[in-house]
Amino acid sequence: MFRSSLGKISGFVVFLVLCSSVAYGEYGDVVLNKRSEAEGVRPVVFPHWFHRIRFRCKVCHTELGFEMRAGANDVTMQQIINGEFCGACHNGVIAWPTENCELCHSGKPGTKSGIYGGHETLGPGKW
Amino acid sequence: MRRAVNSVLLITLITGLSFSYISIAEQQPVRKWKPIKDDGIHDPASSAIGVLQNPAEALSVLPPDTAGNQVNWVKALRDGHIKPRTHLNKQGKLERLDTDIIMEDTLEMPNVLFPHRAHTEWMDCASCHDHIFKSKAGATPVSMFDILQGKYCGRCHGAVSFPLTECDRCHSVGKKRKASK
Numbered sequence: 160m161f162r163s164s165l166g167k168i169s170g171f172v173v174f175l176v177l178c179s180s181v182a183y184g185e186y187g188d189v190v191l192n193k194r195s196e197a198e199g200v201r202p203v204v205f206p207h208w209f210h211r212i213r214f215r216c217k218v219c220h221t222e223l224g225f226e227m228r229a230g231a232n233d234v235t236m237q238q239i240i241n242g243e244f245c246g247a248c249h250n251g252v253i254a255w256p257t258e259n260c261e262l263c264h265s266g267k268p269g270t271k272s273g274i275y276g277g278h279e280t281l282g283p284g285k286w
Numbered sequence: 287m288r289r290a291v292n293s294v295l296l297i298t299l300i301t302g303l304s305f306s307y308i309s310i311a312e313q314q315p316v317r318k319w320k321p322i323k324d325d326g327i328h329d330p331a332s333s334a335i336g337v338l339q340n341p342a343e344a345l346s347v348l349p350p351d352t353a354g355n356q357v358n359w360v361k362a363l364r365d366g367h368i369k370p371r372t373h374l375n376k377q378g379k380l381e382r383l384d385t386d387i388i389m390e391d392t393l394e395m396p397n398v399l400f401p402h403r404a405h406t407e408w409m410d411c412a413s414c415h416d417h418i419f420k421s422k423a424g425a426t427p428v429s430m431f432d433i434l435q436g437k438y439c440g441r442c443h444g445a446v447s448f449p450l451t452e453c454d455r456c457h458s459v460g461k462k463r464k465a466s467k
Contacts, residue, residue, distance in 0.1 A: 183326035185319060185341045186354045187446040190327060201329055207446050208341060208355050212368045215380065216409040216446075222374050227413075227441055247374060265334035270327050274445050 184275030187211075189229050192272045195264060202266030205245075223247050229274045317356045319345060354448045360404050382406045387423050388459060396457040400439075 184190075187207030195202050210219070219225045223244060226232050232244065239246035240257055248254045255262070319341035322328050328335065341355070348367050349358040362368050372378045383406045389398040405414070418441060419426045426438065433440035434450060444450040 261334045265332045267329045
């Protein structure tokens, strides 16, 4: 009885510690880092808040075919340069072109792919 | 005797302070966003810092909310504060649906009201149908456990749309209300 509640309490403490060490970001920020760091550039940070001011969800998630699952899209730089995914807009017509490497590849080294952020909720985006 | 006086003073001070804090908080909910340079996911050494927009600059002028981006996105869109494009190359129209779905399998919690309207203002039917939800009320085996795992409503809520801590926004109707619009 005592043991199990001790277990729960320490579990909770571990949970709190984990939460506090989780990287922040604004709610809905996505990091794409399947290849970037391995290929010598910083991870990519995609801000949802910035883009949803300008586009409905549907534009990216239906028209451009981005799956609504962080990490589910296999995006390569070549595809972007060819006008797919981010490159459908970052082409110098709808938005600034791909030459501005640093603006997309702005992530802190070591940040894993996934959804970030949380103002009230510190969890890894699931909660 | 002295100690008793002291503790009375202390208690008065604390209650006084907390009351004034509460009244300040009620008057003007203070919204704060981490600047890009110390948000923990951007590299402070990157030359993008200073070029990228800080969330506070764009979000502080939009209708307030208490969770997620601290922006009431539904209101921001409806009241025309923002005009996000419906199509890649043009501003058009989305098919809007106004029906509400009431979900009653909620144990002791109030029933869930799912509004098609707020959703179809942001996205098309294909964003949900039929890979996340069937097009028949009651046909999808939604549960809170799965939602917390990132399925069903939890695909978006808890990731991009308002977080799952806001129980009462989904569990928003009394057990008696059954009729859907």
